[in-house]
Amino acid sequence: MNVKKHGLSLLIVAMALATAWAIRGQFGHEQGAAWAGAIGALALVLVSNRKDWYAKMPIIALASAIGWGAGGMISYGIVVGYGRADNFINVFYGLSMLFVIGALFGLLGGGLVGMVLDSTKKNKVNWGGLVSEMVAGGLLTYFFLIEQIGFKMTPPRSEAWAFVLGAGLAMLLHMARTNRNAPIRVAIISALGAGFGFGFGNFLHVAGNVFEIQFNMWNVMEYSIGFFGGLGMAYGVFSSHWPVDEKPSPKIWVNRVALFVILVFIPLIVYRESLAYEHLVKRLGEIQNLEQIAFSSTVFVAIVLFSIAVFLFIKLKNNNYSMKDVALFFFMYFSSYTLMSYIVTGLFAGKLGLNHNLYVLNIVLIYIMSRKAKIKDVQIVTDHINVKKWFSYLLIILVLLAVFSLIAISIHDGLPGNHNRFELS
Numbered sequence: 001m002n003v004k005k006h007g008l009s010l011l012i013v014a015m016a017l018a019t020a021w022a023i024r025g026q027f028g029h030e031q032g033a034a035w036a037g038a039i040g041a042l043a044l045v046l047v048s049n050r051k052d053w054y055a056k057m058p059i060i061a062l063a064s065a066i067g068w069g070a071g072g073m074i075s076y077g078i079v080v081g082y083g084r085a086d087n088f089i090n091v092f093y094g095l096s097m098l099f100v101i102g103a104l105f106g107l108l109g110g111g112l113v114g115m116v117l118d119s120t121k122k123n124k125v126n127w128g129g130l131v132s133e134m135v136a137g138g139l140l141t142y143f144f145l146i147e148q149i150g151f152k153m154t155p156p157r158s159e160a161w162a163f164v165l166g167a168g169l170a171m172l173l174h175m176a177r178t179n180r181n182a183p184i185r186v187a188i189i190s191a192l193g194a195g196f197g198f199g200f201g202n203f204l205h206v207a208g209n210v211f212e213i214q215f216n217m218w219n220v221m222e223y224s225i226g227f228f229g230g231l232g233m234a235y236g237v238f239s240s241h242w243p244v245d246e247k248p249s250p251k252i253w254v255n256r257v258a259l260f261v262i263l264v265f266i267p268l269i270v271y272r273e274s275l276a277y278e279h280l281v282k283r284l285g286e287i288q289n290l291e292q293i294a295f296s297s298t299v300f301v302a303i304v305l306f307s308i309a310v311f312l313f314i315k316l317k318n319n320n321y322s323m324k325d326v327a328l329f330f331f332m333y334f335s336s337y338t339l340m341s342y343i344v345t346g347l348f349a350g351k352l353g354l355n356h357n358l359y360v361l362n363i364v365l366i367y368i369m370s371r372k373a374k375i376k377d378v379q380i381v382t383d384h385i386n387v388k389k390w391f392s393y394l395l396i397i398l399v400l401l402a403v404f405s406l407i408a409i410s411i412h413d414g415l416p417g418n419h420n421r422f423e424l425s
Contacts, residue, residue, distance in 0.1 A: 006238060008373040009047040012366055013234035014227045016043035019362040020334065021226025022219045022355065023341045030072035031269040035337055037068025037109055038262050040230050042330040043366070044113070044237060046323070047373045052245040054321045056116065057329065058258035059250060063116045065262060068109035068229075071164055075157040076101050080221075081419035083202040083405075084209075086412065090420045092405040095199040097153055099401060101161060102198030102225050103191035107168040110190025110233040111175070114183030117237065120245045130174050134167040141166025181383040186236035188390055193232020196397045197225040203404040210412045216355045241383040252319045259316060262333070263309040267340075274344055275301045284346050293348045301343050308336050327370070334363060 017040030024032040041064030045053050053060065079101065082094025119125040142162040145151045152159055168187075175184045201224030208217035273279070280294035287293065312332060316325060338359045345351055 008369055009238065010231055010234045012047050012369050012373055013040060013043045014231035015362055015366055016040055016330075016334065017230030017233070018223045018227035019359050019366075020337060021229075022223040023337050023359060024226075025219055025222045026341045026344050027270050027274045028072070029273065030069045031266055031273065033072035033105070034065040034069030034266050035270060036226065038062070038065040038266070039330070039334050039337065040064055040068070040109075040226070040233065041113055042326065042333065043230075044234055046326045046330050046370060048237075049323075050242075053117065054323060054326055055245075055319075056250045056255070057321050057326055058255045058262065058316070060113060060116050061262055061329075062258040063112040064109055065266060066108075067112035068105055069266075070108050070167070071101070071105035073158070073160040074101050074104065074164060075154055075160065078154050078157050078419055080202055080205070081417050082421050083408065084206055084415040084418035085420055086409055086414035086418070087420075087424055088405055088409055089422055089424065091408050092402055093421050095202055095401040095405055096398065098202050099195040099199040099397065100153075100165075101195075102229065103195030104161060104164045104168060105198075105225070106190035106192070106194030106229045106232060107187050108164065108171065109194075109229070110236055111168065111171050111183055111187030113233065114186035114237070114240075115171075115175070115180065117186075117242050118180050118183050120243045123243065125180075126178075130171065133170045133174050137170025137173075138163040138165075138167035141169065181385050182240035182242055184385060185240045185383070186233060189236035190229060190233040192390065192393055192397065193235075194225055194229030196400070197228030199397070199401045200228070200404065201225050203401075203408055206408050206415065207411065209415055216353070219355045239381050241381050250319070255316075255319055256313075259313060263312055267305045267309070267336075270340065271301060271305060275340065280344070283344060284349060287346070287349045293346075297343050297348045300348070301340060304336065304339065308332055331363070331367065338363065 017036065020036035020039040021033075024036040026032070027035075038061040041061045042057070045057050045060055076098065079094055079097045082090050083098065085091050085094070115125050115130070142159070145162045145165075146159045151162075153161055168191075172184060172187060175181075175187070198221070201221030204224060205217045205221040208215065208220060274283075275298055277294055277298045280297055281290060284290060284294060312329060315328060338356070341359065342352075342356050345353060345356065
């Protein structure tokens with residue numbers, strides 16, 4: 001794959017997932033990550049120039065939402081605190097564990113997207129078998145690592161990362177057993193990208209706090225995992241060999257169920273957990289006319305989400321999608337997520353954070369670039385599994401994280417919110 005030739009397309013996917021992941025910081029948990037994951041997948045389909053992928057756009061977006069969203073159950077707040085410590089062992093542990101957590105996000109997100117792209121009429125994915133194996137793998141891994149061995153990453157917080165790890169390993173085993181090399185490539189490269197992005201993002205977070213940069217540095221960390229995770233997923237997809245479904249025609253009910261989950265279920269959970277009246281009253285804090293603003297905000301959000309869902313359902317009901325349909329879905333879904341972020345942080349109270357304005361700038365830039373970007377050929381690529389190269393990349397990333405750790409402890413003597421996983425004498 002010619003990276004220079006297709007760099008614009010890779011950048012679009014990276015920026016889309018990065019911006020959506022930064023927005024996700026306002027909502028958190030599985031539902032926020034799922035909305036962001038769907039946006040990243042829609043960006044990927046938009047620049048792919050694959051008509052057979054347009055046809056199953058809702059399924060690809062749903063797979064990405066489930067994959068990236070599943071990682072939302074992982075607790076990592078205290079791990080970020082390890083990266084703010086004043087000694088190398090704890091900082092390196094923090095950045096390395098954030099690499100693991102980010103890698104788990106990318107592993108499932110990229111892997112499930114790859115499985116949908118690799119599934120054709122002639123070689124369908126056994127989704128029932130895959131899901132069963134992933135659930136079993138997750139439960140068994142959690143039981144042995146956490147309950148039996150007692151290997152805990154974030155005590156006393158949730159150790160759900162072990163379940164996600166087991167599910168990811170079971171997914172890779174299923175892929176290997178069914179000879180699906182392209183999805184393996186996407187899963188691993190996405191994992192490396194997102195893992196590096198999270199560890200590197202924590203370093204940027206620390207540096208920004210030390211130098212008192214007047215910006216939401218937590219958002220910078222979130223943007224970093226999304227950017228490198230999206231870059232990894234896009235590179236994995238566009239550098240892999242995929243079968244072409246000559247007459248792709250997913251069943252209407254399948255696409256409609258996927259649309260329902262993406263347009264109704266995920267936004268409804270986000271609304272219930274972050275944008276309902278009682279949540280906004282707590283979130284907005286001490287402002288004038290708090291109750292009136294919270295009420296107006298929650299009603300406005302409900303109307304907007306309902307209107308967008310109805311409009312897109314009507315526009316996409318024919319099950320025969322073109323690139324224009326993908327673009328419409330992508331930009332409306334992306335823009336609505338950005339609007340929700342404005343609302344939850346106090347738009348109706350006159351609060352306009354700089355980071356939110358940058359989200360809009362990112363969307364504008366993505367729109368401009370998408371008019372020119374197009375992957376013209378994704379077939380002259382490879383399906384080779386190069387374990388040695390991936391292991392080399394892993395070692396390079398760990399060395400970089402060690403260097404970032406040394407730099408971090410040299411510029412401060414400990415920051416507020418720091419934690420020590422290992423007590424030093």
